[in-house]
Each structure stands twice: as structure tokens, then as C-alpha cells.
Amino acid sequence: MGLRNTINNLKAEVKRLKKQDAEIKRLKQEKAEAEAARDEARSHRERSEQREVHTCTTLALRDKEIEELIALLSDQEQLKAEVESAKKDLELERTKQAETSCRLTEIEDKLENSETARATTKSELEPLKSDMLWLKEHGIASVAELVLNSEELDKTVAHLLVAAQNDGYAQGYTECSHHVVNALKVDWDTSMSATHGVNTEAALAAAKTQFNTL
Missing domain, CATH: 1.20.5 (Single alpha-helices involved in coiled-coils or other helix-helix interfaces)
Structure with missing residues (x-):
């Protein structure tokens, strides 16, 4: 009876030791995991x-x-x-x-x-x-003398003077006849005029042109 108790006690002790050993292994594993986690955290932080x-x-x-x-x-x-x-x-x-x-x-x-x-x-x-x-x-005097004493110049000037006189006479006669007609209220016969039927104005213009073209 005493031997069986001893055996049972030994078995219980072995069982306890096994549990203790398992606990130690677990703690070591947790420690290793914790250290690994710490190292990983440190590495991660680094x-x-x-x-x-x-x-x-x-x-x-x-x-x-x-x-x-x-x-x-x-x-x-x-x-x-x-x-x-x-x-x-x-x-x-x-x-x-x-x-x-x-x-x-x-x-x-x-x-x-x-x-x-x-x-x-x-x-x-x-x-x-x-x-x-x-x-x-x-x-120059000789040239002027030749020009002024030119026969053509004398004829042209004489013709111009006659044309101017005729035109002046014709215009004066016409103006006087108009005054008589207006004053006396009668018809005036201009056929007795010395320049009747003559275009004295055109003749004077032609004489001037001839003189200017000398």
C-alpha cells in the first residue's frame, strides 16, 4: 500500500514536472516570439x-x-x-x-x-x-529798230487801229440808237450806219490775234 502511494506520488510528480516543462517551453516560446516581435518592431521602426x-x-x-x-x-x-x-x-x-x-x-x-x-x-x-x-x-538798239520799223508791224498796227475805231464806232452807234428808241418810242433805221452789216467785234479780235502772233 505504501509502495503504490509512492508510485502514484511519483506519477503525479512526473505529471507535474511534465506540465511544468510544457509551461517552461510555452514561456520560452512566448519569450522567443516576444523577442522576435520586439526585434521585428525594432526593425520596422528602424x-x-x-x-x-x-x-x-x-x-x-x-x-x-x-x-x-x-x-x-x-x-x-x-x-x-x-x-x-x-x-x-x-x-x-x-x-x-x-x-x-x-x-x-x-x-x-x-x-x-x-x-x-x-x-x-x-x-x-x-x-x-x-x-x-x-x-x-x-x-540791242539795232534789233529794236529793226523790229519797230518793220513794215509788217506797221501794217498790223494800222489794221488793228482801224478795227478798234470801227468797233468803237459801231458800239457807240448801237448804244445811241438804243437811247433814241427808248426815249422817243420810235423805230430807228440803222442801215445808214457806216458799219452796217459788218461784224466789227470779230474783225477786232482777228486784228488782235494777228498782232499777238507777230
Whole structure:
């Protein structure tokens, strides 16, 4: 009876030890899992910190790139403004050059016209010089005497004087006859006029034309 109790006690002790050993294994497993979880958490935190550092570095690089892009855009805008200003200056210079070229062309044309006019004047002066030389040699008084004592001039002037007298007489006769008719209320016979039936006005105009064409 005592031996069986001892055996039972031993069995109970073995069972307890087995339970204790299982508990120890479980605790060791939990400890290992906890340590693994801790290591994983630490690794995750380190990776997170590394990612954060990388992200911060990347953001810093991006900020720098953005600043460089903004500076580049500013430079491009300034360069664009300078290009536009240069285009305007170039267009202004082209306009000035065109105006200068136009003025030069006008001056050249004026010079050419001046040269032509001078040549024309020179060619026209040559006969005048010859005429002046002839007048100097023969005398203006002689020429005037020849003109004034011309028989053709005498006849033309005499014809002009007669035509003027006839036209004046005809107009005076006509005016007087009108006054008589209006005053006396009678018909006046103009057939007795010396210029009756003669167109004295046309004759005077023809005489003037003949005189002017001498």
C-alpha cells in the first residue's frame, strides 16, 4: 500500500514536472516570439526611420529641384522679356534703316534730278549765251529798230487801229440808237450806219490775234 502511494506520488510528480516543462517551453516560446516581435518592431521602426530620413532627404531634394525650376522659369521669363525687347529693338532698327534707305534714295533722286536739271540748264544756256553774244555784237538798239520799223508791224498796227475805231464806232452807234428808241418810242433805221452789216467785234479780235502772233 505504501509502495503504490509512492508510485502514484511519483506519477503525479512526473505529471507535474511534465506540465511544468510544457509551461517552461510555452514561456520560452512566448519569450522567443516576444523577442522576435520586439526585434521585428525594432526593425520596422528602424526601417520607418530610414524611410522617414529617405523621405525627408527626397523632399529636400524635391524642394531644391522646385527652387531650381522656379529660378529657371524666372530666368526663362527674364530671357523671354529680353528676347522680346531685342526683337522690338531690332524691328525699330529695321524701321530706321528702311527710313534711312528711303531718305538716301530720295536724296540720290534729288541729286540725279539736280544733275539732270543742271545739264539741261547748261544746254539751254548755250543758245542764250550765243544770243547774248549776238546781241552784244549787233546791239540791242539795232534789233529794236529793226523790229519797230518793220513794215509788217506797221501794217498790223494800222489794221488793228482801224478795227478798234470801227468797233468803237459801231458800239457807240448801237448804244445811241438804243437811247433814241427808248426815249422817243420810235423805230430807228440803222442801215445808214457806216458799219452796217459788218461784224466789227470779230474783225477786232482777228486784228488782235494777228498782232499777238507777230
